[in-house]
Amino acid sequence: MTPVSTPGPDQHRLLHGLTFDQLHAIRTIVATGSFREASKILCLTQPAISQRVRQIERMLGTPIFERHSGVGVTLTTTGEKILEFCERSMESLDALTADLEAALAPPNDSELRVMAPSDLIQYVLLPMLAPFHARHPHVSARVRQSASRAEIVSMLTSGKVDLAFDRSPTHPSLTTLARMNEHLYLVAPAGHELVKIPPKDRPAAIGNYPFAAYAPGMRTWNLAQRWAAKVGATIVPAIETRNVTVMKQAVRQYGALSIVPAISVSQEIRDGSMVAVEITDMPLTRTTAIAARPGEERTPAIHSFVEELAATYAQRSDSATAGIRWLAPPVEPAAS
Structure with a gap:
């Protein structure tokens, strides 16, 4: 092993010029066991790796690696101390990177x-x-x-x-x-026969027309059935579906009646293609x-x-x- 010399004051100050590139090179050499393999991993020439190590050794005034011809390198006692410093420095760098990522991350959840x-x-x-x-x-x-x-x-x-x-x-x-x-309305196509009879007679007349309803068991189906029982109406569905768009198509294309959320037919009511039927206890409220x-x-x-x-x-x-x-x-x- 090469004798260890004691660095002078000026050499101590030179250590302040250590770079992360140099420290990373030392870690890679230790991990691979040779300058040649480290140069492959770091995509550098072997002379460039050797130069980084020599710069540190000049700062220290002592070798950090023992060179063994044909079998790679090992750390000297000083080199072991430098490796410990490398590990601490890289851990601090990783922590800084994580802190910066957290600080610069956008607020709230992504x-x-x-x-x-x-x-x-x-x-x-x-x-x-x-x-x-x-x-x-x-x-x-x-x-x-x-x-x-x-x-x-x-x-x-x-x-x-x-x-x-x-x-x-x-x-x-x-x-x-x-x-x-949400409000739900009984809707019909414009000009439907139901809107031509007096409002008080409309509940009893509902059963005379095809009805597009929510599928049995759905909460809105239950809500409509309770309303029908209360006002004396009979709902006999010609179409049962879970899809409001299908119910609207049934109103437009089949002339069916339906009970749907007001927000789903607001445009059709505004343009006059559908009407909200005036009838007892409407609109219903779905929560x-x-x-x-x-x-x-x-x-x-x-x-x-x-x-x-x-x-x-x-x-x-x-x-x-x-x-x-x-x-x-x-x-x-x-x-x-």
């Missing part, structure tokens, strides 16, 4: 996963996604259609979605952030819970999404009683 029934996606969520993204470009909202309440509960509790629209009251394992009240996992309801991304949803829905709903009301205490959005 992704928000939302689950909702198809009609809410089409008529409530789609209109608000563009303005939400414009105001919160750092949050990527992903929307998935729900098939059943069991799926909603499973996806939320397992953490596969962050926010879901469920019938109210929601499952006891979930937290209800807000409730959305939807906007739910999250307990403890997740105060995240800034969820807060921002529900706030945007409430604002957009208020602009498009048919009255002040149809809207979104917070139940969980809202939070202030994170400072940008």
Whole structure:
């Protein structure tokens, strides 16, 4: 082993000029056991690697590697101390990189996963996604259609979605952030025979016409059946579906009656192709819970999404009683 000489004061000061490139070279040489293999990994020539090592050795006044002809290199006692310093320095550099990435990361969550029934996606969520993204470009909202309440509960509790629209009251394992009240109207094509008879006689006449209804077991089907029993109407569905668009097509193309969310037919009512039938105890109110996992309801991304949803829905709903009301205490959005 080459004798270790003691560096003078000037040499100590030269150590302040060590670079990360030099330290990284030392670590790579130690890891590979030779200058030649280190040069391949670092994409440098072997003379360039040797020069970096010699610069450090000149600063120290002593070798850091013992060269063994044909069998590579090993660290000297001084080299072992330098390697320890290399490891600490690189760990500090990694920590600094992580801190900077965290500091420069955009505020709020980067992704928000939302689950909702198809009609809410089409008529409530789609209109608000563009303005939400414009105001919160750092949050990527992903929307998935729900098939059943069991799926909603499973996806939320397992953490596969962050926010879901469920019938109210929601499952006891979930937290209800807000409730959305929707109005539902009995609609008919313009000029339908039902609108030509006196309003008091219309409930009894409903059974005389084809009806497009929600599929049995759905909450809106149950709501419509309770209404029919209360006012003395008979609903005999010619079409049963889970899709509001199909129900609207049945009204337009088949001349059917239907009970649908007001927001889904607002354009057709404005342009006169459909009418909201004036009849006892209409409109109906359907309440939807906007739910999250307990403890997740105060995240800034969820807060921002529900706030945007409430604002957009208020602009498009048919009255002040149809809207979104917070139940969980809202939070202030994170400072940008």
